[in-house]
Amino acid sequence: MTHAIEARGLMKSYGDVRVLRGVDITVSGGSVFALLGPNGAGKTTTVRILATLLKADAGRARVVGHDVVAERSRVRRSISLTGQYAALDEQQTGIENLRMMARLSGLNRAGARSRTAELLQRFELTEAAGRRVSTYSGGMRRRLDMAASLVAEPSVLFLDEPTTGLDPRSRMDVWTIVTELAGSGVTVFLTTQYLEEADRLADRIALIDGGRIVAEGTAAELKRQAAGERLDLTLADAQAYEQVAARLGPGIARRDPSRLLLGVPTTGKAHDVRALLDAVDPESRLVERFAVHRASLDDVFLALTGHPSAKEPGHV
Amino acid sequence: MSDALTMAARSIRLSARNIDALITALALPVMLMLCFVYLFGGAIDTGGGYVQYVVPGILVICAGFGAGTTAMSVSGDMSGGIVDRFRSLDVGGTAILAGHVAASMVRNLAASTMVFAVALAIGFRPEATAGGRLAAVAILLAYILAISWIGAAVGLLAKTPEAASGFAFFVSFLPYPSSAFVPVETMPGWLHGFALNQPLTPVIEALRGLLLDQPVGAAPWQALAWCAGIVVAGMAVSAALFRRRVS
Numbered sequence: 185m186t187h188a189i190e191a192r193g194l195m196k197s198y199g200d201v202r203v204l205r206g207v208d209i210t211v212s213g214g215s216v217f218a219l220l221g222p223n224g225a226g227k228t229t230t231v232r233i234l235a236t237l238l239k240a241d242a243g244r245a246r247v248v249g250h251d252v253v254a255e256r257s258r259v260r261r262s263i264s265l266t267g268q269y270a271a272l273d274e275q276q277t278g279i280e281n282l283r284m285m286a287r288l289s290g291l292n293r294a295g296a297r298s299r300t301a302e303l304l305q306r307f308e309l310t311e312a313a314g315r316r317v318s319t320y321s322g323g324m325r326r327r328l329d330m331a332a333s334l335v336a337e338p339s340v341l342f343l344d345e346p347t348t349g350l351d352p353r354s355r356m357d358v359w360t361i362v363t364e365l366a367g368s369g370v371t372v373f374l375t376t377q378y379l380e381e382a383d384r385l386a387d388r389i390a391l392i393d394g395g396r397i398v399a400e401g402t403a404a405e406l407k408r409q410a411a412g413e414r415l416d417l418t419l420a421d422a423q424a425y426e427q428v429a430a431r432l433g434p435g436i437a438r439r440d441p442s443r444l445l446l447g448v449p450t451t452g453k454a455h456d457v458r459a460l461l462d463a464v465d466p467e468s469r470l471v472e473r474f475a476v477h478r479a480s481l482d483d484v485f486l487a488l489t490g491h492p493s494a495k496e497p498g499h500v
Numbered sequence: 501m502s503d504a505l506t507m508a509a510r511s512i513r514l515s516a517r518n519i520d521a522l523i524t525a526l527a528l529p530v531m532l533m534l535c536f537v538y539l540f541g542g543a544i545d546t547g548g549g550y551v552q553y554v555v556p557g558i559l560v561i562c563a564g565f566g567a568g569t570t571a572m573s574v575s576g577d578m579s580g581g582i583v584d585r586f587r588s589l590d591v592g593g594t595a596i597l598a599g600h601v602a603a604s605m606v607r608n609l610a611a612s613t614m615v616f617a618v619a620l621a622i623g624f625r626p627e628a629t630a631g632g633r634l635a636a637v638a639i640l641l642a643y644i645l646a647i648s649w650i651g652a653a654v655g656l657l658a659k660t661p662e663a664a665s666g667f668a669f670f671v672s673f674l675p676y677p678s679s680a681f682v683p684v685e686t687m688p689g690w691l692h693g694f695a696l697n698q699p700l701t702p703v704i705e706a707l708r709g710l711l712l713d714q715p716v717g718a719a720p721w722q723a724l725a726w727c728a729g730i731v732v733a734g735m736a737v738s739a740a741l742f743r744r745r746v747s
């Protein structure tokens with residue numbers, strides 16, 4: 185099977201600032217892929233390169249089988265982009281914005297009219313369709329923006345931070361739309377700063393930080409990577425710490441010598457925990473205390489990037 | 501081509517909704533003309549009624565304001581996300597800019613019509629033949645087209661719409677050191693060289709001669725040559741600036 189999106193070694197610098205330092209991404213057709221990362225990680229830059237809007241300094245990318253540089257026009261015919269900031273004319277009405285996009289995507293007048301009506305209906309904007317966008321709420325704007333990117337029925341849809349700045353209700357609307365699109369076979373590539381969003385929507389998640397993909401996999405795989413469940417052992421003294429560390433070898437998920445603490449991945453089942461304790465401390469002298477933690481994606485984020493992820497919006 | 505038409509329809513619609521800019525575009529040239537005719541005109545000897553003399557200058561100034569508006573709207577587009585959306589629909593930079601230029605033509609034609617109407621009401625009497633009028637309109641259109649493409653290029657160069665609007669200010673001064681409002685002979689000697697050889701002088705001389713059925717010499721051809729050169733250069737520079745802006 186050919187992949188919907190395939191990027192290898194993407195690099196991009198602005199002056200001395202190295203924004204992307206070799207980004208590899210593979211997205212299979214019909215799936216939802218989330219690029220998760222904090223502010224300034226390089227999400228928008230990656231999306232713009234994949235959507236043919238920006239040229240990478242090095243590396244190559246293919247979208248729906250076509251090179252994003254050499255076969256730019258062919259790629260553009262199959263993709264659509266909803267940028268981080270609304271790409272709408274404030275002084276045109278919803279209907280006018282959509283018809284314009286429909287015409288630009290190659291539909292004739294009648295086709296543009298019926299496609300517009302259909303999208304307005306689907307995005308619950310029929311009532312507001314005759315009003316100028318400048319009078320729309322943030323959620324309505326986002327819905328219209330997404331509708332605008334669907335006029336051409338793309339097979340790959342890029343959504344750059346589709347829910348940033350939306351209230352919880354509008355976020356749910358966007359999530360529903362993404363889920364429906366995925367159900368209809370569209371490949372969705374979205375970026376987000378929110379773990380919950382990636383976890384909810386995406387089949388696969390890549391963590392980007394400082395212009396590099398630091399982890400990639402399904403939500404479950406990522407959680408496992410940072411120890412799905414983690415057994416934290418507090419050792420009796422420095423000598424015990426060294427001894428247990430040596431016995432555990434490379435399987436250690438967390439080291440904190442100052443607190444004499446070692447963390448190892450575990451299933452969390454009593455049988456497994458007992459077996460593990462027996463293995464590292466057969467005489468019951470080295471381990472003083474233990475605790476089992478359920479790892480969250482937050483743990484993954486922290487473990488892999490060294491800093492916490494953004495907090496969810498909407499609680500202010 | 502059909503993309504350019506869609507973009508033109510968009511820009512015209514947006515112009516029609518920008519009430520402030522519209523009022524400025526339509527009212528300012530008329531007010532300027534009234535000032536020149538009734539306030540300064542009495543003191544300027546051009547051999548004949550001043551309104552006969554000044555109309556071409558007003559039309560040209562009016563095109564300058566229009567180009568300033570074009571610069572601002574191009575710059576506004578470039579600083580928002582909409583250009584990304586257009587590009588992802590595979591709409592080229594030239595189509596986007598051509599839309600703005602087309603809207604500028606429409607705005608300026610409306611403003612020029614206003615100026616003509618008011619000029620006729622206050623005593624302007626064109627004595628031109630039908631051919632002369634047509635030629636005058638063609639030259640005016642060529643000039644508007646040329647200066648609008650410069651406006652588009654400036655809009656791409658300016659970092660913000662506010663910076664782009666500075667251009668309107670500059671361009672609206674260009675007609676003064678030409679034969680637009682006073683005969684060049686009345687200016688200080690050091691200005692003659694510039695005033696006689698700047699592109700606006702043949703444009704104005706051609707417009708005036710054609711409208712009043714006076715001998716025009718080579719002025720119409722010089723005017724058209726200037727305009728054609730500026731359009732070609734303006735389009736090429738805009739295309740290059742657009743590519744630089746989006747990469």
Ligand SMILES: Nc1ncnc2c1ncn2[C@@H]1O[C@H](COP(=O)(O)OP(=O)(O)OP(=O)(O)O)[C@@H](O)[C@H]1O
Nearest residue numbers: 198201203221222223224225226227228229230268
């Ligand atoms: N045109 C540019 N010139 C200079 N630096 C830029 C430019 N575009 C982006 N950058 C820098 O590149 C880095 C990554 O930017 P990018 O927009 O890709 O991040 P992001 O992950 O989308 O962040 P955010 O969550 O804030 O949208 C940032 O440090 C940004 O300042």
Ligand SMILES: [Mg+2]
Nearest residue numbers: 227228229268
């Ligand atoms: Mg971004």
